[in-house]
Amino acid sequence: MTQNPTATRILLASRPVGWPTAEDFRIEHTALADLAPGEVRVRNEFVSVDPYMRGRMSDARSYVAPYAIGAQITGGAIGRVVATTLDSVPIGTLVLHQQGWSDHAQGDAAQFRILPDIPGLPLSVRLHVLGMTGMTAYVGLVRIASLREGETVFISGAAGAVGTAAGQIARHLGAGRVIGSAGSPEKVALLTEKYGYDVAFDYHDGPVREQLASAAPEGIDVFFDNVGGDHLEAALDAFRDGGRAALCGAISGYNSTEVQAGPDNMANLITRGLTLRGFTLGHHLDLSTEFQERMTTWFENGGIVYDETIVEGIEHTVDAFLAMMRGGNIGKMLVRI
Missing domain, CATH: 3.40.50.720 (NAD(P)-binding Rossmann-like Domain)
Structure with missing residues (x-):
């Protein structure tokens, strides 16, 4: 019997006061549970690091609930299905999700948006200019x-x-x-x-x-x-x-x-x-189709350029976040798993 993989997750350890520090976060290694019917498991390839995450580390009123102490930092990530209970979402399927800072994600398939696998299109751009x-x-x-x-x-x-x-x-x-x-x-x-x-x-x-x-x-x-x-x-x-x-x-x-x-x-x-x-x-997701059509056309015609600042390894996600908060990135800050 194949043993379930262990996920490396980044949790919020304490609410930052002023500038966040490494001590405000904690790395946890968690054995993943067996998949329940309707669930999939994803191996992430990139996770996103964004300025808005700083606001969610506070408990002040905002447009979205704050991160809970001891909970994983959620946010954009992209990866491929490595285990599945559904014929409609086979192994290898490319998906986008919001589970955030971990090298693995799993849950109900409805939490993952299936993306077309376009040859030559870097996966990372789905988390920024085309995302x-x-x-x-x-x-x-x-x-x-x-x-x-x-x-x-x-x-x-x-x-x-x-x-x-x-x-x-x-x-x-x-x-x-x-x-x-x-x-x-x-x-x-x-x-x-x-x-x-x-x-x-x-x-x-x-x-x-x-x-x-x-x-x-x-x-x-x-x-x-x-x-x-x-x-x-x-x-x-x-x-x-x-x-x-x-x-x-x-x-x-x-x-x-x-x-x-x-x-x-x-x-x-x-x-x-x-x-x-x-x-x-x-509040404006009704523009998604319009945006995708126009942005994809501009991108394919060479009318969109981009920069990425990529940090390697899920264990360095906090380093990437702290660097971004002090302007250490050009373009999109990403962590490659």
Whole structure:
């Protein structure tokens, strides 16, 4: 009789206060149970590491329940079925799921989304530009900010996974000018040389308000925000009348132990007729088919490029997460099993 494999899982050991540390997590080795009828077992090939996970490590009210102490960190992962009780989901089937930080996943087959196995398409892109990351950028620009042809777009945190996707999607949607902020000279160069940004700046080089005013002297129409804080203040100053912001993230305050001050120029919302709208992807999944069709076409035509920062080994998942939180990634941060 074949022995069930042992899963290596990453658990939340304690709620981080301020910046997370390795001590806030725990690695556990768990023998997997026998499959029940209707279940499958998956060997993961990549797991995702994302900024939003930091918010779920807090017990503050949010759009999704916080991670429980002692529970596995859940999130996106992709792998192949290695054991099954269903003829409809045979061994070798490629699947996407949300069980997260482990080298194995198993459960009811309904928890796993079967993906077409396309030769030559890297599996990892299903976790970013052709997955939820890309769709987040698409939803923010199309539905939340209602980007129109010819408009000027500013994207904060532009060298991250969502930001690099958003800049390219804005181009495909007809933006007249695309501006981005990033956290190093290398990332700034990448934005203009690879990702098609018209101009980019390093937010460490001076006040964001001043740098954005210089980059967009005639103002901006759309702001896709991954950062919050001083970037949001800068955008409120730079908006033309009728400007719209899609608020996707606020990473500048994720690790703060003090209450963050609000923008000091909120009156611009009134005088310029601005719209600020926050969003999470789960409320806009009706755009999935539209996104997949358009993004796949752009991708196949060579109109989408990407970067990945890949850390090897499930036991280094926490290292990957901590590095990402301090800007140690270009593009999507992933762990390869």
